[in-house]
Amino acid sequence: MKYLLVMGLVLVVFWIWRHNREAERDAAAAARPPAPPQRETAVTEIVACEVCGVHLPKSEALIGNRGIYCSDAHRRQAGGQGL
Known part of the structure; x- marks a missing residue:
């Protein structure tokens, strides 16, 4: 009977400790x-200029x-006039 009482007390203390x-943790x-x-x-897609790179x-x-250019001057230089 003594062991049963000690075991019950240990379980209650363990339950209280775990609950706390x-x-x-929730708080x-x-x-x-x-x-x-x-x-x-x-x-963003990155491209290279056909003239200067x-x-x-x-x-x-x-x-x-004829390709993709960094400026209007490079577009004209390469002969790619149209859009």
Whole structure:
């Protein structure tokens, strides 16, 4: 009977200890600031000028009949007049 009483007491103490740990963990999670939202990064395609080989975003490049250029002067120099 004595062992049963000791075993019951140990189980109650263990249950109280575990319950308190879960409550502390929940309180710490609630106190933490929320994670910042994930930003989606836009992927920009990079192209090279046909004349000088400089790399630039495709959105800033000039497209001619014979390729992609970094400036209007290079587009005219290469003979790629049209758009």
